[in-house]
Each structure stands twice: as structure tokens, then as C-alpha cells.
Amino acid sequence: MSNKPTAxxxxxxxxxxxxxxxxxxxxxxxxxxRQVYSHQLARLAVSTPSQVRRDLMTxxxxxxxxxxxxxxxxxxxxxxxLARSIETSVALVGVGNLGRAILAYYANRQPVRFAAxxxxxxxxxxxxxxxxxxxxVSEMAEVIxxxxxxxxxxxxxxxxxxxxxxQLVLAGVRGILNFAPVRLHVPAGLYVxxxxxxxxxxxxxxxxxxxxxQQDSSR
Amino acid sequence: MSNKPTAxxxxxxxxxxxxxxxxxxxxxxxxxxRQVYSHQLARLAVSTPSQVRRDLMTxxxxxxxxxxxxxxxxxxxxxxxLARSIETSVALVGVGNLGRAILAYYANRQPVRFAAxxxxxxxxxxxxxxxxxxxxVSEMAEVIxxxxxxxxxxxxxxxxxxxxxxQLVLAGVRGILNFAPVRLHVPAGLYVxxxxxxxxxxxxxxxxxxxxxQQDSSR
DNA sequence: CTTCATTTGTGAAACTGTTCACAGTGTGAA
DNA sequence: TTCACACTGTGAACAGTTTCACAAATGAAG
Numbered sequence: 001m002s003n004k005p006t007a008x009x010x011x012x013x014x015x016x017x018x019x020x021x022x023x024x025x026x027x028x029x030x031x032x033x034r035q036v037y038s039h040q041l042a043r044l045a046v047s048t049p050s051q052v053r054r055d056l057m058t059x060x061x062x063x064x065x066x067x068x069x070x071x072x073x074x075x076x077x078x079x080x081x082l083a084r085s086i087e088t089s090v091a092l093v094g095v096g097n098l099g100r101a102i103l104a105y106y107a108n109r110q111p112v113r114f115a116a117x118x119x120x121x122x123x124x125x126x127x128x129x130x131x132x133x134x135x136x137v138s139e140m141a142e143v144i145x146x147x148x149x150x151x152x153x154x155x156x157x158x159x160x161x162x163x164x165x166x167q168l169v170l171a172g173v174r175g176i177l178n179f180a181p182v183r184l185h186v187p188a189g190l191y192v193x194x195x196x197x198x199x200x201x202x203x204x205x206x207x208x209x210x211x212x213x214q215q216d217s218s219r
Numbered sequence: 220m221s222n223k224p225t226a227x228x229x230x231x232x233x234x235x236x237x238x239x240x241x242x243x244x245x246x247x248x249x250x251x252x253r254q255v256y257s258h259q260l261a262r263l264a265v266s267t268p269s270q271v272r273r274d275l276m277t278x279x280x281x282x283x284x285x286x287x288x289x290x291x292x293x294x295x296x297x298x299x300x301l302a303r304s305i306e307t308s309v310a311l312v313g314v315g316n317l318g319r320a321i322l323a324y325y326a327n328r329q330p331v332r333f334a335a336x337x338x339x340x341x342x343x344x345x346x347x348x349x350x351x352x353x354x355x356v357s358e359m360a361e362v363i364x365x366x367x368x369x370x371x372x373x374x375x376x377x378x379x380x381x382x383x384x385x386q387l388v389l390a391g392v393r394g395i396l397n398f399a400p401v402r403l404h405v406p407a408g409l410y411v412x413x414x415x416x417x418x419x420x421x422x423x424x425x426x427x428x429x430x431x432x433q434q435d436s437s438r
Numbered sequence: 439c440t441t442c443a444t445t446t447g448t449g450a451a452a453c454t455g456t457t458c459a460c461a462g463t464g465t466g467a468a
Numbered sequence: 469t470t471c472a473c474a475c476t477g478t479g480a481a482c483a484g485t486t487t488c489a490c491a492a493a494t495g496a497a498g
Contacts, residue, residue: 012422013485019421023400037445046402049445050487057447065445065494081425088424101320105416112420150427153420175427177419181242183265191426193419197324200396200412201331201372202238203231205307206300207410208369208394210228232455256475268476269457276477284475285465 010081014055018078020045021055025075037068079111089115089149091173093164094156095124095134098179102155103130115147137167144171153177154184165192229300233274237297239264240274244294256287298330308334308368310392312383313375314343314353317398321374322349334366356386363390372396373403384411 010018024044028036038049038056045052056062056069061077063069090106092099095117106112107130114132118140119125125136135143143149152168154161154176161180168176175191178184181198229237243263247255257268257275264271275281275288280296282288309325311318314336325331326349333351337359338344344355354362362368371387373380373395380399387395394410397403400417 010425011484012426015422015425016415016418019418020402020415022421023417039445044402046404048487051485053446054448054486063446065447065492066443066496067494068445082421088428090420090424097320097323101316102416104316106420109417111424151420151423173427174430175423177423183239183263185265189430191423191430193423195414195416195419196235196239197321197414198242198328199235199238200414201309201325201370202241202301203234204370204394204396204410204412205309205330206229206234207231208392209307211393211408211410230455258475267457269459272476273456273478282476283465284463284477285473287475 010058014058015082017045017047017051017055018059018082021052022075022078022082025071025078029071029075034071035068036071036074038063040068082111088151089113089147090151090153091115091140091144091147091149091168092117092132092153092155093119093137093140093168094154094160095119095121095129096155099155100129102153102179103132107131115149116143118143137164140167141171144168144173149173151175151177153179155179158182229277233277234301236264236266236270236274237278237301240271241294241297241301244290244297248290248294253290254287255290255293257282259287301330307370308332308366309370309372310334310359310363310366310368310387311336311351311372311374312338312356312359312387313373313379313399314338314340314348315374318374319348321372321398322351326350334368335362337362356383359386360390363387363392368392370394370396372398374398377401 021041024041025036038052042049042052056074059077059081061069061074090112092103092114099117103114103117106114114130117129117132117134118137119134120137122136125134127134150173152173152175154164154168156164158180161178161182162184165176165178165184165186169186169190175193176184176186177193177195179195179197181196183194184192186192240260243260244255257271261268261271275293278296278300280288280293309331311322311333318336318338322333322336325333333349336348336351336353337356338353339356341355344353346353369392371392371394373383373387375383377399380397380401381403384395384397384403384405388405388409394412395403395405396412396414398414398416400415402413403411405411
């Protein structure tokens with residue numbers, strides 16, 4: 001039986017929170033804490049104890065009553081689950097303002113390796129930024145195959161994003177993180193995560209403004 | 220009756236999609252299209268016709284059978300709802316790599332006005348970046364009050380984010396867009412949107428890798 | 439050894455968001 | 469003017485997620 005039943009599909013929200021827990025647990029461990037209760041982790045994550053327990057239950061991790069969860073074990077568990085990221089090499093496409101900021105942001109954070117960057121502009125290629133070599137887009141397929149890259153990060157203008165995505169898919173990438181303000185069409189089964197900055201700001205503006213109105217109307 | 224019943228709380232997901240529809244509709248209008256069907260908009264948004272119709276129903280907008288939705292009307296409707304953003308001034312805190320990229324990204328996109336930026340480092344203050352003046356953090360309260368800023372964007376290192384959030388709240392901001400990899404604690408009623416780049420990449424890496432495994436196990 | 443306080447694990451309820459399916463309707467064609 | 473079609477609007481089913489509430493387990497204290 002090579003198929004562990006634990007390996008069922010974990011919902012995206014849960015994966016997101018696990019990523020957060022990992023960071024928090026790393027900090028706690030660095031501070032010398034050994035054990036943690038669901039309510040403590042919940043406070044750090046700005047969540048609820050129930051939610052934390054449910055998430056840990058989802059990944060099949062157990063604590064013990066009265067003692068809580070052993071941080072080192074829990075951390076190992078979560079890292080084993082997610083951060084094959086360690087084994088996952090990533091490619092960045094688009095070395096503009098945003099691309100460079102992304103590179104800087106992820107540089108030297110543990111579980112990520114940017115194995116290559118790509119840009120159309122010749123003056124950007126050939127250099128090494130934050131430990132990541134920049135190639136011309138024409139070499140994308142070749143480099144992605146050679147470096148065993150499974151994830152692509154798109155940080156190009158909206159108009160070029162779909163084309164880049166197509167190239168990435170063709171090159172064999174299995175997941176895409178897209179910063180361009182367009183929805184990407186990809187073959188079924190491929191995973192795409194959109195980070196839509198415009199949408200994010202619109203949401204904040206909407207709710208912030210709504211509050212102002214409620215305040216006004218309650219005079 | 221000053222309270223329009225339409226003004227009920229619209230769920231965050233819907234607001235997000237409306238933001239997307241707005242962009243798509245703007246493009247369509249620029250191309251000279253006048254009318255659009257739910258299934259067309261759905262294809263552009265990589266969504267479903269049902270979802271589109273439900274969203275427009277949520278904001279109380281009606282089309283007509285066989286004709287679809289009139290783009291100009293729909294756009295006006297959505298903009299009237301969301302993009303009080305036009306009236307909402309925004310402040311950026313943290314003018315590092317990410318902060319500058321954010322500024323560049325939003326600069327000259329219609330419904331956003333970055334009225335001020337703040338940074339601790341003296342060598343960054345006093346300049347004007349992408350049409351946005353940079354002040355020292357000590358002047359935050361004053362500038363935010365003067366410029367009627369209601370939204371703050373946080374792009375500082377994790378360790379400083381909570382402190383900055385507290386200052387923003389104190390200065391009277393009503394919504395926060397947070398790029399720092401920490402969960403912020405704010406008074407109830409204030410809106411916070413987190414853009415967690417680490418989490419986003421973890422999600423992609425997880426699902427991308429899972430795919431690889433499924434492929435392998437199905438030999 | 440027993441009791442008590444505390445925390446986990448989890449079935450079930452409640453809630454939220456999405457999709458279905460079809461009645462109703464305006465439109466263009468004849 | 470009538471007809472048939474292709475669309476919208478929406479109640480209701482469905483799916484997914486979060487929260488509740490409580491039994492079971494554990495360690496500490498007496």
C-alpha cells in the first residue's frame with residue numbers, strides 16, 4: 001500500500017494557514033519555546049483555537065491534552081508537507097520593478113530557490129540578481145528543463161502574461177504564481193495562484209469607505 | 220429613508236470579482252464593444268456565467284434577455300460602488316524594494332491616489348517617487364490627517380509591521396493593505412487585507428508538487 | 439490513588455459561497 | 469403580429485469552510 005490515506009487533498013485555505021503556522025512556529029522555536037497550545041498559535045495567527053486544531057487534525061497531527069503541541073514535531077510535519085518547496089525550483093519571468101522586488105523578497109528565505117529569471121530586454125539578461133541568473137526568454141524552455149523547474153512566477157505586463165504562461169506550460173511547469181492583472185487560461189490540472197494587487201487595494205478601499213459611510217449615517 | 224437597502228454588505232469575494240470585471244469592462248469598452256453576455260464576461264474572468272449573473276444580481280444590476288448587459292451602464296454601476304477609491308487617498312509606509320515596486324505598479328492606474336509615502340530612513344524622505352512625496356514616519360499622523368488619507372499600505376519588514384499598523388490606526392486610517400509577512404492585530408471594525416507572498420508561493424509549490432506525485436504514482 | 443483543571447480531538451451544526459436548473463422575458467425574425 | 473429562441477434572474481440544491489460544544493485524555497496537586 002504505497003498510497004498513504006493521509007495524503008488526501010488538503011483545501012487551499014488550510015495550506016495557506018499551514019504556511020503561516022510554519023513561520024510562527026519557526027519564530028517560537030528560535031525563541032526557545034518547545035510546546036504551544038492551540039489558543040496561543042491562534043492568537044499569533046489572528047485566528048481561533050478551533051481553526052488551529054481543525055487544521056492540525058486535517059494534516060493528521062496530534063498534540064496531547066494539557067501539554068499542547070510539540071513545536072519541533074509539528075514544524076517538521078508541516079515542512080514535510082508543504083515545503084517540498086525546498087525541492088521545488090522556481091523561475092521568475094519579468095525582471096521589472098515588481099520582478100526585482102519579488103526576487104529580493106524571496107531571496108534568502110529558507111524554502112525557496114529561484115533557479116532562473118527571464119526577461120525580454122537584452123540589457124537585463126546575463127546579470128545575476130539576488131543570486132539568480134537572468135536569461136533571455138528565448139532560452140526559457142531549455143533552462144526550465146535543465147534546472148528541473150516546476151513553478152513559474154509571472155511578473156510581466158498584463159498584455160504579455162498569457163503568452164508567457166503558455167510558454168511556461170509548454171516548458172513543463174506545473175504551477176504558476178501570477179502577478180499580472182489578468183486571469184490566465186491554463187490546461188486543466190495545472191495550478192494557478194493569482195496575486196492581484198489592484199483587486200486587493202479595491203477591497204480595502206471599498207470596506208474602508210463603507211465604514212466611513214456607516215459612521216456618517218449613524219450620525 | 221436615507222438607508223438604501225442596496226447598500227447591504229457585499230461579500231469580499233464578490234468585491235474582488237467586481238474589481239476584475241471593471242478592468243475587463245474597461246478593456247471591452249475601449250475596444251468599442253457595447254454589450255456583453257454573462258458567458259462572455261465569464262470567459263474573460265475565467266469564471267462561470269452563473270457566477271457572473273449572481274454577482275451582478277448582488278449589486279442589483281439588471282441586463283436584458285437576448286441583449287445581455289450594457290457595458291457602459293454596468294461599468295458605471297461597478298465604479299460607483301467600488302471606486303470611491305477615486306475619492307480614497309492612500310498612504311504607503313516603507314519605501315524599500317517592495318514599496319517602490321508597489322508605487323510603480325499603482326502609479327497612473329485610474330482609481331488610486333497615493334497621497335503620501337513614509338519611511339524611517341532619512342535618505343529616502345523628501346524625494347518624490349512616482350508622483351508621491353516621501354515623508355519621515357514622524358510626520359505620519361499629521362500628513363494623514365491633512366491629506367484625508369483613509370487607507371494605509373504597509374511594506375515594511377515583518378518586525379516593524381505591527382508598530383506601523385498601530386500608528387496608522389491611531390492616525391485614523393480605516394483600512395490597511397499589508398504586505399509584511401505577519402498577521403496584524405487591529406481594533407474590531409477596521410479592515411485589513413493581507414497579501415502574503417510567502418503563503419502564495421507555498422500554495423503553488425504544494426499543488427505543483429502534488430501533481431508530480433500523482434503523476435508518478437499513476438506510473 | 440483520586441480528584442480537579444485544562445486542553446485536545448471531533449461529530450455535528452451553522453454558515454458562507456457556488457452551481458444548478460428552469461421559469462420568465464425581451465428580442466429579432468418571419 | 470406572432471413565434472421561437474437565447475438570454476437573464478433567482479429559488480433551491482449543493483459544496484465547502486468555520487464554529488460549536490462536549491467527551492476523552494492528560495498531567496498536576498493533594
